[in-house]
Amino acid sequence: MNRDIEKNYDPKTLEDKWYKIWEERKAFSPDKKKDKVFSIIMPPPNVTGILHMGHALNTTCQDVLVRHKRMSGYNTLWIPGTDHAGIATQAKVEKKIFKEEKKTKHDLGREDFLKRIWEWKEEHGDEIVKQLKKLGASCDWDYETFTMDEGPNKAVRKVFTKLYNEGLIYKDKRIINWDTVLQSAISDAEVEYKEVKGKFYHIHYQVEGSDEVLEVATTRPETLFGDTAVAVNPKDPRFKKLIGKNAIIPICERVVPIVGDSYVDMELGTGCLKVTPAHDFNDFEIGKRHDLEVINILHPDGKLNQHAKAVEGLSAQAARKKTIEILKEKEILVDVKEHKHQVGHGERSDSVIEPMVSTQWFLNVQDMAKKSLQSVKKEKMNFVPKQWENTFFGWMKEPRDWCLSRQLWWGHRIPVYTCKTCEYEFSFESEPSECPKCQSRTLIQDPDVLDTWFSSGLWPLSTLGWPVQEEMDKKGFDTYFPNTMLITAFDIIFFWVARMSMMNIKLMNTVPFKDVYIHGLVRDKQGRKMSKSLGNGINPLDLIEQYGCDAMRFTLANGCGFNRGFNLDPKLIESSRNFMNKIWNAFRFISPFLRRKVGNYKISTRDIDIPTKWILTELNSTAHLMNKHLEAYRFDEAASTIYSFVYDKFCSWYLELSKPVLYSDDQAIVKKRAEILRFLFEELLKLLHPISPFITEEIWSYFYEDRLIINQDYPVLRQEYQFDHEHEKMAHFIELVTQIRNLRASVGLKPKEQIELEFFTDDKKTAEFIHENRHYLESLAQVKKGTIHNKDAKRPQKSTMATTSLVETFLPLEGLIDIAEEVARLNKQIDKVKSELEKVNKKIQNKNFMDRAPEEVVLEVRTKAKDFQTKLDALEANLSSLE
RNA sequence: GGGCCCUUAGCUCAGUUGGUUAGAGCGCUACCUUGACAUGGUAGAGGUCAGAGAUUCGAAUUCUCUAGGGCCCACCA
Numbered sequence: 029m030n031r032d033i034e035k036n037y038d039p040k041t042l043e044d045k046w047y048k049i050w051e052e053r054k055a056f057s058p059d060k061k062k063d064k065v066f067s068i069i070m071p072p073p074n075v076t077g078i079l080h081m082g083h084a085l086n087t088t089c090q091d092v093l094v095r096h097k098r099m100s101g102y103n104t105l106w107i108p109g110t111d112h113a114g115i116a117t118q119a120k121v122e123k124k125i126f127k128e129e130k131k132t133k134h135d136l137g138r139e140d141f142l143k144r145i146w147e148w149k150e151e152h153g154d155e156i157v158k159q160l161k162k163l164g165a166s167c168d169w170d171y172e173t174f175t176m177d178e179g180p181n182k183a184v185r186k187v188f189t190k191l192y193n194e195g196l197i198y199k200d201k202r203i204i205n206w207d208t209v210l211q212s213a214i215s216d217a218e219v220e221y222k223e224v225k226g227k228f229y230h231i232h233y234q235v236e237g238s239d240e241v242l243e244v245a246t247t248r249p250e251t252l253f254g255d256t257a258v259a260v261n262p263k264d265p266r267f268k269k270l271i272g273k274n275a276i277i278p279i280c281e282r283v284v285p286i287v288g289d290s291y292v293d294m295e296l297g298t299g300c301l302k303v304t305p306a307h308d309f310n311d312f313e314i315g316k317r318h319d320l321e322v323i324n325i326l327h328p329d330g331k332l333n334q335h336a337k338a339v340e341g342l343s344a345q346a347a348r349k350k351t352i353e354i355l356k357e358k359e360i361l362v363d364v365k366e367h368k369h370q371v372g373h374g375e376r377s378d379s380v381i382e383p384m385v386s387t388q389w390f391l392n393v394q395d396m397a398k399k400s401l402q403s404v405k406k407e408k409m410n411f412v413p414k415q416w417e418n419t420f421f422g423w424m425k426e427p428r429d430w431c432l433s434r435q436l437w438w439g440h441r442i443p444v445y446t447c448k449t450c451e452y453e454f455s456f457e458s459e460p461s462e463c464p465k466c467q468s469r470t471l472i473q474d475p476d477v478l479d480t481w482f483s484s485g486l487w488p489l490s491t492l493g494w495p496v497q498e499e500m501d502k503k504g505f506d507t508y509f510p511n512t513m514l515i516t517a518f519d520i521i522f523f524w525v526a527r528m529s530m531m532n533i534k535l536m537n538t539v540p541f542k543d544v545y546i547h548g549l550v551r552d553k554q555g556r557k558m559s560k561s562l563g564n565g566i567n568p569l570d571l572i573e574q575y576g577c578d579a580m581r582f583t584l585a586n587g588c589g590f591n592r593g594f595n596l597d598p599k600l601i602e603s604s605r606n607f608m609n610k611i612w613n614a615f616r617f618i619s620p621f622l623r624r625k626v627g628n629y630k631i632s633t634r635d636i637d638i639p640t641k642w643i644l645t646e647l648n649s650t651a652h653l654m655n656k657h658l659e660a661y662r663f664d665e666a667a668s669t670i671y672s673f674v675y676d677k678f679c680s681w682y683l684e685l686s687k688p689v690l691y692s693d694d695q696a697i698v699k700k701r702a703e704i705l706r707f708l709f710e711e712l713l714k715l716l717h718p719i720s721p722f723i724t725e726e727i728w729s730y731f732y733e734d735r736l737i738i739n740q741d742y743p744v745l746r747q748e749y750q751f752d753h754e755h756e757k758m759a760h761f762i763e764l765v766t767q768i769r770n771l772r773a774s775v776g777l778k779p780k781e782q783i784e785l786e787f788f789t790d791d792k793k794t795a796e797f798i799h800e801n802r803h804y805l806e807s808l809a810q811v812k813k814g815t816i817h818n819k820d821a822k823r824p825q826k827s828t829m830a831t832t833s834l835v836e837t838f839l840p841l842e843g844l845i846d847i848a849e850e851v852a853r854l855n856k857q858i859d860k861v862k863s864e865l866e867k868v869n870k871k872i873q874n875k876n877f878m879d880r881a882p883e884e885v886v887l888e889v890r891t892k893a894k895d896f897q898t899k900l901d902a903l904e905a906n907l908s909s910l911e
Numbered sequence: 912g913g914g915c916c917c918u919u920a921g922c923u924c925a926g927u928u929g930g931u932u933a934g935a936g937c938g939c940u941a942c943c944u945u946g947a948c949a950u951g952g953u954a955g956a957g958g959u960c961a962g963a964g965a966u967u968c969g970a971a972u973u974c975u976c977u978a979g980g981g982c983c984c985a986c987c988a
Contacts, residue, residue, distance in 0.1 A: 036950070221985085228988085246988060259988095293987070301988055310986045369987085383986095418915060422984060518983085549982095586936085587924075595923060599937060606950045617947030664925070668935065683947080766954085773954040779943055864932055871930095876968035885930055885969090892932090 033619060033730070037605075037612035039576025042726045047161055050725075055738045056166045060504070062103040067508035068094065068541075069491055070106065070160075070167060071516050071524070072175060072484070074113035075149055076120045079159035081550040081558060081596065082517060084568035087163045088584045089515050089547055089663060094166055095718035096658045099742035105508050106166065107491045109173035110156060112149075114480040115210055115376045118438035121145045138437050145438050149174075162569060164577055164721050166738070171503065173491045175483045176440065179499060180490040184440045184483050185457050187535065192444065192455035196392045197432065203305075203312040204431050206384035208330030209377035212435040213388050215479055216428055217522045219381050221370040230298065230363035231355060233258055236274035236283055242267070243362060245297035247369060248307075249355065250347040253280055253336035254325040257303040259314055262288030264299055277302075278360050279338050279351070287318045306385045322385050328435075330382055344382065389433040389442060389476070396530040397427040400539075409529060409539040412661055413590040416518060416546045423522045430527075432479050439477030446472050485527035488540035509536070513543035521546070545661045547588055551595045571601055578720035579605035582667060585719045589664035607671060608723050611716075614679050615727050618709060621690060621702035622731070631707045633748055638801070640704055641751035642758035643682040646673060647711055648750050651743040654715050663719075670716050678712060681762065688807045706731070711743050718742075757797060760834065764798075767830040768809040771839045774853055775828055782812040786827075789835040790819045798835070825909055828853075831902040833895035838906075847910055854907045861903065865896040 050056060068090060073083060090106060098104040121144060122133055133141040153174070160167075173180065191197045204213045229249045232241040242258055258275045260267035271288040284303075291314060292301050305315030306324045315322060325335045332339050332347045338354060339347035355361035372381035401424040403409050404417055411417040433442060445460055446453045449468035454460075462469050483490070492509050493499030500506075510532070516525065525544055532540035550566075551557055558565040571580045582604040587594035633644070650673040657666040682705075689701045710731060717724040717737050728737035772783065785805075789795055795816050798805070805811040819836075823829075827840040828850055871877050871889050878886060 035948085037948095244988080248988090291986090297988055303988095308986080308988080310988080313986090370985085415915065419983070422914070426985095522984095589925070590927095597923065597937080600923075602950080603936060606948095609950045610948065613948035613951085615947080619947090660927085662927090668925080672935085679947085680952090769953060770955085773942070776942080779945065779953075860932080867932090871969080874968060878968080880968050881930075888930080896932095 033612075033616050035613075035616070037576075037609040037723065039578060039605075039608070039722065040573075043162075043164070043572075043577050043722045046722050046725045047164065050166065050736070050738060051169070053736065055736060056106070056168045057170065058103050058105040058168065058504075059098075060103055060507075062101055064102045065105075065507055065512065066094070066097040066102040067105045067511045068107070068513055068515070069488055069511055070108045070165075071514075071520070072109040072111040072173075072487065073156050073160075074116050075110045075153045075156065075174070076113060076117045077156050079156065079163075079568055081566055081568055083160070084163060084571075084580065085547060085550050085584050085588060086515060086517065087160060087165050088581045089545065089588060089661075090167075091163070091165050091581075091721070092585055092663060092666075092718045093513075093515075093658065093661075095721060095738065096655075096742060098166070098738070099714065099717070099740060100655075101741070103507070105168060105171070105504070107171040107173065108157070108160065108165065108167040108169060109171075109175070109487070109491060110153065111480065111484060112174065112176040112439065114434060114436050114439040114477060115212070117145060117149070118436050119210070119376070121148045121438075124148070133437065141437055159569065162572060162577065164581065166721070171491060175480070175487070175490075179493060179496065180483050180486065181440060182457075183486045183490040183495055184478065185443045186495050187486060187531070188443055188478070188482075189455040189457045190535075191391060197389060197455075198392065199387060199389055201385060201387045202390075203307075203309055203383050203385050204388055205372060205374075205381045206326075206328075206330075206386065207374040207377050207379060208326075208328070208382055209379040210374065210436070211328045213386060213431050213433060214374060214376075214381070215431050215481075217423075218375045219372040220375050222373050223368055224371040226367050226369055226371070228297070228363075228365040228367040229352065229355075229361060230365070231278065231302075232360040232362055233278065233300075233302070234276045235270060235286070236276055238273075240270070241360075242270070242275055242286070242300045243298045244300045244302045245365075246302055247367060248344075248348065249361075250332065250336070250339060250344060250351045251304045251307050251325070252277055252302060252351065253332070253339070254304040254306045254323045255282070255284060255302045256305055256315065256321040256323060257284045257318060258286045259289045259292050259301045259303050260286065260299065261290060261292040261294045263290075264292075264294045267300065278358060279354055280336075285318070285320075287314070287320075289314050289317065307383050309383055312383075312385065324385055326382055326384055330379075344380070388431050389444075389474075391430040391432050393427045393430050393530060396534050397424045397526075399533050400424055400526070400529040403529065403533060403539050409541065410543050412543055412545045416521065416544075419518060419521045420526060423526050430479070432482060433474075433476040434479055435475075436477050439480060440483055442474040442476050442478060444474040446474075448472055481523055481527050484524055485531040488528060488532060489535065509540075510538050511541040513545060514541045515545045515547065517549060518546050519549070543661075548594065550584075550587075566596060566598070571598065574598075575601045575605040576608065576722070578723045579608050582607065582720050585663040586667035586671075587664065589662060607675065608720065610679060611674060611712075611723065611727070614674075614683060615709060615730070617683065618702070618705045619730065621698065622706050631704055636704070638754045638758055638761075638797075639682060639685045639804075641754035643677060643708060644749035645751050645755040646677045647708060647743075648745050650677075650715060651711070652745040655742070655744060658718070667719055670712070670719070674712055674716070678708060682708070684808060685804055688803055713737060714740050714743050757793075760794070760832065761797065761801060761804075763832050764835065764837065765805065765808050767832065767837060768805070768811065768839075771828055771830050771837065772809065775839070775841060775850075780810065782806075782810045783839060784813040785811050785815070786824055786838040786840065787814060787816045787835050788819050788821060788823065788838070789816065791834050794834045823905065823909060827906075827909075829902070829906045831899045833898055836902045851907065851910055854903055854910070858900065858903050858907065861896055861900045865893065865900060868893045868896060 094104055094106045125131055125144060205219050207214050226247045228245045228247060230243050230245050233244055234241055255277045270286045273286050274283045275286050276283055291310060303311045303314050305312045305320050305322045323335050325332055327333050330344055332342055334340060339350045342350060352361060374381055404420060444453060444455045447463035447466060447468050448470035450463060450466040452463055452465040454464060460471060463471060488511055492505040493503040494505060528540050579601050583601045650669055653669045654666055657669060686701055686705060690698055692698055713724040713728055714737060725737050787798055798816060802814060824838050824840040827838045829836060829838045868889055872893060
C-alpha cells in the first residue's frame with residue numbers, strides 16, 4: 029500500500045469526495061448494453077422541502093437496491109426529480125414577500141407573483157438536491173425533472189385535454205372541502221379528521237302556522253343561516269305528520285319545508301335534522317333529493333356573508349358565539365350537551381375545513397379506479413409487504429370523483445379556454461391562438477391550477493419524456509417504462525400510488541410498476557412520529573455530520589424490514605459507526621501485507637487450510653444471503669448478514685487465526701495468506717457497498733487505482749469456494765476454543781497466563797484436528813501444551829472441565845479452583861443438559877411422534893439425545909471426581 | 912362504526928412454508944491498555960414469546976376469544 033491510512037475512520041473527509049468522483053465519471057448512468065433492466069423513479073420531494081428522516085430512509089432503500097442491481101449486471105436507471113408542491117411553495121414565497129416587502133400576491137398580480145416564485149425556485153430549488161446527494165443517492169441527474177418543467181407540462185395538458193374530451197373531466201357546482209386559510213378547494217384526501225370537543229346545541233324551530241316546535245340538534249348553530257329545510261325520517265311516528273308543512277328558521281325567519289328523508293336517524297339526536305345544503309356533505313345530498321335551495325353563507329376566507337345578516341363579517345367561531353347569544357335571548361336554545369366529534373382539518377394549513385358549495389373541476393375516476401383495482405388483484409402490481417394492498421383497496425373501492433382544481437396561482441394552469449365572443453369552452457394541448465369555433469382571438473383561460481397530484485400522477489411517464497416522441501427516444505421510454513418498482517411510504521398510497529396507477533392504466537393500458545415496496549415511518553426513540561410541533565425531529569444531515577452517511581444508511585437499512593417503521597435512537601447509529609470503524613481497522617491491519625493492483629484478482633484454492641476453507645464457505649453463504657435478502661427487499665436481513673460476516677466471522681475468527689500465519693518467517697506462506705485476506709476483503713467491500721457506499725469505495729481505492737467498486741460485479745455463490753466438510757470441522761473447533769476460554773474465565777485466569785490441557789476423545793479425526801491446529805489453540809486461548817487421550821483413560825483429579833459431543837477438555841488446576849464454585853458451575857450445566865435431554869427423550873418415547881414425524885426430524889432428535897447423553901455423562905463424572 | 916397491524920431479553924427489533932438449546936444490536940456484569948480497532952477484546956447474566964382456550968405427535972409460529980397499544984378509513988346531525 030502506498031498511502032497512509034488514518035488510525036480512526038473519519039467519514040467527513042471521504043464522502044463528498046467520492047460523490048463528486050462518481051458524478052464526474054458518470055457512474056450513475058445506466059449501462060444500456062445490459063439486457064436486464066431495472067428502473068425506478070424517486071418520489072419527488074418538494075422543492076421547498078428540507079430533508080427529513082423519511083427522505084433518508086426512502087433514499088437509502090432505493091439506493092441500496094439500485095447499487096445492488098447495477099453491480100448485478102442490470103441496465104439500471106434511477107430517475108430523480110422535485111415536485112412544485114403547489115400550496116406549500118406558494119405559501120412559502122407569499123410569506124417571504126409579505127415579510128420583506130409587506131406586499132401580498134394581489135399587490136404583485138398573478139404574472140409578477142409567479143415570476144417571483146420561479147426566481148425563488150431557481151435560487152433555492154437545488155437545496156433539496158444537494159441534500160439528496162449527501163445521502164449518496166446514485167440516481168442519474170441527467171434525467172432530473174421538475175414537475176413544472178416544460179415536459180411534464182406537456183404531459184399534463186395532453187392528459188387533461190384527452191380526459192376533458194372524453195367527458196371524464198367536468199365542471200360542476202357541488203360541495204367541496206374548502207380551506208379558508210388557503211382559500212382554495214382541497215381534495216378529500218387532503219382532509220385530516222381530528223377529534224374535537226364540541227357541543228350539541230338543541231334549538232327550537234317553529235312549525236309554520238302552529239304552536240308546534242321542532243327540536244333540532246346541531247354542533248354548528250351558525251349554519252342555520254344557510255338552512256333551507258328541516259328533515260325527519262318518513263317512518264318516524266313523532267314527525268311523520270309534519271312532512272309537507274313548513275318550519276321557520278329562527279333569527280333569519282326563513283320559511284323552509286319539512287321534508288322526509290330516510291337518511292335521518294330516528295335514534296340520533298332529536299330525530300330532527302336541520303338541512304344546510306351549502307355547508308354539509310350529507311345535507312347537500314338531501315338538498316338534491318328534495319330540490320332545496322342552496323344558500324352559501326360564507327366568504328372565501330370563512331367569514332359569514334350577507335346571507336347571515338345577524339352575524340355578517342364574523343369568523344365562524346365568533347358567529348357561532350353570537351348566534352348562541354341571540355338564540356339564548358330568544359329563549360329557543362333549549363339544551364347544550366357536551367359532544368366529541370371528528371372535525372376535518374386541512375392537511376397543509378391545519379385550519380378547520382368548511383364544506384362549501386362551489387364550482388370546481390372534477391375527474392370521474394369510477395372506471396379508472398375499477399381497472400386499477402383489478403390490476404392489483406391480478407397481481408400485475410404487487411404491494412410489498414402485501415397487506416398494504418388493503419389500504420390501496422380501501423381507497424379504490426369507493427372512489428369519489430377527484431376535485432382537480434385549486435384556487436392557487438402556482439401550478440399547472442387548467443388548459444380550458446372560453447371564447448369571449450361565442451362562449452365556446454374547450455381544452456387545448458398547447459397554447460391556442462384562436463377559438464376553434466369562431467376563430468376569435470379573445471380567449472379566457474380558466475384561472476385555476478391543477479391539484480399537484482395530477483402532475484405527480486403522470487410522473488412515471490413524464491420523467492421519460494412522454495408524450496414527445498423525440499424526448500421519449502432520447503430517454504429510452506420503451507426500455508424503462510413501465511418501471512420495475514416504486515419505493516414509498518404508506519402515507520401517500522392514496523395520494524400518489526393510487527393516482528399513478530389509475531392514470532397509467534388509463535393512458536398506457538399498463539400499471540406503472542410491477543412492485544411497490546412500502547416502508548414504514550421513522551419515529552423517535554419513544555415511538556412518536558417526528559414532527560415540527562413536537563420538536564423531536566432528527567435532521568439526517570446532523571447524523572451524517574456526526575457519524576457519517578454510511579453509518580446512518582446502515583442503521584436505516586438495519587431497521588427497515590417488513591414493519592411499520594422503527595424508532596430511531598441515535599445510539600443505534602453510533603453502533604453502526606463503530607462497525608465502520610471496525611472495517612476500517614481490519615483493513616489497516618492487513619494493508620501492510622498488500623500491494624496495490626491493476627487488473628483482476630484471483631486466488632487459488634489449492635493447498636489452503638481449514639480455516640480458509642471455512643471462511644470461503646462463510647463468504648459464499650453471505651453472498652447468497654445478501655442477494656436473496658436484497659431481492660426480497662429485506663434490508664434488515666441484508667444488513668445483519670454482512671454485519672455478522674464481517675464482525676463475527678472475518679474479524680473475530682479469520683483475522684485472529686491469520687495472525688500467526690502472517691507473522692511467520694516463511695514469506696511464501698505470508699504472501700499466500702495475504703492474498704486470501706485481500707480477496708476476502710474485496711468481496712466483503714462489494715457485499716457491503718450498496719448499503720454503505722462511501723467507506724467501501726474509499727478502501728477499494730487502496731486496492732485498485734484503475735476502477736471503482738460501484739461498477740464491480742456483485743458477489744454470488746461460487747461452487748469452488750464451498751467446503752461443507754471443513755466448515756463443519758471449523759465450527760466444532762470454534763466451539764472448542766470458546767469452551768476453553770470459558771474455562772479460563774470461570775477460574776479467573778489472566779488472559780496472558782498460559783495453560784496446559786488434557787483432551788479426551790474417541791474420535792480419531794477430532795484428535796488429529798486438535799493436533800494439527802494446536803498452534804491456533806495457543807494463539808487463541810493461550811494453550812501452551814495439550815495432551816490427547818482416549819476416553820477410557822483416567823481423568824485428572826481436581827480439575828475443571830467442559831465438553832462437546834466429541835471431546836472432553838480438562839484443565840487441571842490442583843489447588844487453584846474453588847471447589848464450591850466449580851460444583852455450582854457444573855451443576856448448572858448439568859441441569860441445563862438434563863432438561864434438554866429430558867425434552868428430547870420425551871419425544872423419543874412418544875409413539876405418536878415416532879410414527880408421524882418426518883424421518884429427518886426423528887433422526888435429528890436421536891442424534892441430539894445421544895449428544896446430550898454423552899455430555900451429561902462427562903459432566904457428572906467430573907462432578908463426582910470433585911466431591 | 913368499519914378495516915389493518917402490533918404485544919418476543921431492561922430498551923429497539925428479527926424469528927419466511929409449524930420441528931432452533933428462541934436470536935441480534937444497545938444496555939448490564941466480570942476480567943483485559945494482547946503490536947488492526949477502548950469507536951476495542953474475551954467470557955457471562957438476562958426470555959414460562961401479553962393472557963386463556965383450540966388444532967397437532969409437536970405451536971413464538973395456525974385458529975378463536977380476552978386484555979393492552981398503534982395506525983388508516985368513515986357524513987353520524
